[in-house]
Amino acid sequence: MNHEPAAAATAFEIFPPLQPGFTQHFDDYIEQPVRFPSSFPILFYQFSIPMNHSGRCPVLPGGWLDILFPYGSNLSIPKVYGSSISRADLILQPGTTYFSARMFPASLAPFALIPMKKLVNRSVPLYEFLPFDRCPKIQSGILSFSSRISAFQQEITLLRHTSLPKTEKGAKELMLAIEQIYSSCGNMNLIDLSEMLNCSTRHVRSVFEKFVGMPPKTFCQITRFQSAVAKLLQPRNNTYVDIISESGYYDQAHFIREFKKFSRECPTSWLTHLLHQS
Structure with missing residues (x-):
C-alpha cells in the first residue's frame, strides 16, 4: 500500500494556497483535496460562470499552478496558469x-514540456505544458465532479507510466525545504535553507528554479503572504498585531508593505473589496 510522504501531507494540511476570489465570484464553487501517492496532494475545484458575468476573476500569488478544463456549451482548450507574482485577473468565458x-x-x-520558470505570470494551453493531446473524459458534459477527479487521476497516472521523466535530482531536498517553509509560514531565508539541506545557496536556488519556477526568497514571501490571507479570512477577528506575530512580519509597516506588493491593496481595502464582490 502506498503512503503519502510526510512532507507532502504536512505541507498541504498546514498550507493550502488560497484563491478566495473564486468562492466570492461563483456561487456554485466546490472543492476537494485529494492525496496522490508519492507526490503533493491536489486541490480539485469546480465553478460555473454566469452568462452575465464579466469572466474576470482576481487571483493571488500562491506558488502553485492551476489547470482549468472548460466544459459545457462553450468547449475550449484546457489551460495551465502559473503562479503570479502579484494579484492578476483571470479572464474566463x-x-x-x-x-x-x-x-x-x-x-x-519532471514531465513538463517547458521550464517551470517560464510558466510564472503566464498561462499556456495544456498541450504546450504536458504531453496531453486531449482530455475528452474530463471535459465531458455528463460527468460528476468526483468522476472528473477520477478521470484526471487516470490521466496523470498514464502520464507517469508512459512519459520519460526528466532528471529528478534535487526533488528530495525540495520536499524537505517546502515542509520547513510551510511550517514556518515562509519565515526562512536562503542561508537557513542551505544549512538545513547541507548544500550551497546556489544549489538551493537551482532546485527552486527547476521545480518551482521562482527564487526561494520569492516563494517564502508568497507563503508568508498566503498565511496572512488565511488569517484575514478566518471567522474570528484577527488584528494586525495577531497576524504580524503569527505570520512573522517585523512590524505593521512590513506587513502592509508586503501585502500590497502581492495583492496591490492594503489588507483592509483588499478584504473589504473581496467581501463586497458578487
Whole structure:
C-alpha cells in the first residue's frame, strides 16, 4: 500500500494556497483535496460562470499552478496558469463551467514540456505544458465532479507510466525545504535553507528554479503572504498585531508593505473589496 510522504501531507494540511476570489465570484464553487501517492496532494475545484458575468476573476500569488478544463456549451482548450507574482485577473468565458486542479509545480516538473520558470505570470494551453493531446473524459458534459477527479487521476497516472521523466535530482531536498517553509509560514531565508539541506545557496536556488519556477526568497514571501490571507479570512477577528506575530512580519509597516506588493491593496481595502464582490 502506498503512503503519502510526510512532507507532502504536512505541507498541504498546514498550507493550502488560497484563491478566495473564486468562492466570492461563483456561487456554485466546490472543492476537494485529494492525496496522490508519492507526490503533493491536489486541490480539485469546480465553478460555473454566469452568462452575465464579466469572466474576470482576481487571483493571488500562491506558488502553485492551476489547470482549468472548460466544459459545457462553450468547449475550449484546457489551460495551465502559473503562479503570479502579484494579484492578476483571470479572464474566463461566461456561460462555461470549469473543472480545475491546483498542483504544486514540482509534481509535474519532471514531465513538463517547458521550464517551470517560464510558466510564472503566464498561462499556456495544456498541450504546450504536458504531453496531453486531449482530455475528452474530463471535459465531458455528463460527468460528476468526483468522476472528473477520477478521470484526471487516470490521466496523470498514464502520464507517469508512459512519459520519460526528466532528471529528478534535487526533488528530495525540495520536499524537505517546502515542509520547513510551510511550517514556518515562509519565515526562512536562503542561508537557513542551505544549512538545513547541507548544500550551497546556489544549489538551493537551482532546485527552486527547476521545480518551482521562482527564487526561494520569492516563494517564502508568497507563503508568508498566503498565511496572512488565511488569517484575514478566518471567522474570528484577527488584528494586525495577531497576524504580524503569527505570520512573522517585523512590524505593521512590513506587513502592509508586503501585502500590497502581492495583492496591490492594503489588507483592509483588499478584504473589504473581496467581501463586497458578487
